[in-house]
Amino acid sequence: MESMRLVLVIAIIAGWMSLNGLLCIAYLWLTGRLPGHRQRSSKRRDDSPDDNVEAPVLIDEKAGAWGLFVMFDTPDMGLNQRVGGLLATAGAVHESRSKTFTLAGESPRNPILIANAYPPGTLPSFNQDNGPAPIKGISLKMAKKNRSATPNKMQLAKLVSLTREFIRLGGKAVDADKHPVTEAGLQAVINGRAKV
Numbered sequence: 001m002e003s004m005r006l007v008l009v010i011a012i013i014a015g016w017m018s019l020n021g022l023l024c025i026a027y028l029w030l031t032g033r034l035p036g037h038r039q040r041s042s043k044r045r046d047d048s049p050d051d052n053v054e055a056p057v058l059i060d061e062k063a064g065a066w067g068l069f070v071m072f073d074t075p076d077m078g079l080n081q082r083v084g085g086l087l088a089t090a091g092a093v094h095e096s097r098s099k100t101f102t103l104a105g106e107s108p109r110n111p112i113l114i115a116n117a118y119p120p121g122t123l124p125s126f127n128q129d130n131g132p133a134p135i136k137g138i139s140l141k142m143a144k145k146n147r148s149a150t151p152n153k154m155q156l157a158k159l160v161s162l163t164r165e166f167i168r169l170g171g172k173a174v175d176a177d178k179h180p181v182t183e184a185g186l187q188a189v190i191n192g193r194a195k196v
Contacts, residue, residue: 067141075134084126106154
């Protein structure tokens with residue numbers, strides 16, 4: 001009688017484990033994660049909408065930085081004032097020596113540097129004056145500390161957020177190779193699909 005109970009308990013446990021194993025295999029098969037298995041569905045669950053988007057190029061080898069540019073369609077002195085307001089709202093600090101702005105963002109060790117894109121270099125402080133000429137473009141960059149470094153993902157998200165704010169002022173984003181960057185391309189940067 002005792003051996004019959006033991007056999008019954010072992011049979012129940014074996015059946016339960018087999019059922020769990022089958023459920024795990026079915027789950028892996030349905031999600032396309034089963035090794036050596038290709039999913040039949042036309043769209044996998046883990047595909048993101050930016051899979052087919054050409055990833056923006058962030059690395060600027062000449063400048064030794066990762067970054068994006070925003071080019072303004074209709075530069076004027078009113079735009080300069082709005083740029084100054086945006087920088088103040090974002091918490092960017094004007095560096096008097098380099099005449100650029102620095103935003104600590106999520107990683108103070110790797111701040112975002114904001115400068116005039118055309119001509120490259122300086123920006124006015126926007127405190128007393130808005131500069132001698134309309135700003136045609138802004139460069140947003142993070143300095144690359146060494147050759148093998150990769151950008152901080154949270155800082156990249158901050159860079160994209162700031163880029164979107166400048167786009168709202170009437171600009172268009174372009175990457176380090178001067179190719180246009182769409183909203184899907186900006187999302188690809190956040191998702192870690194940009195070329196760095």
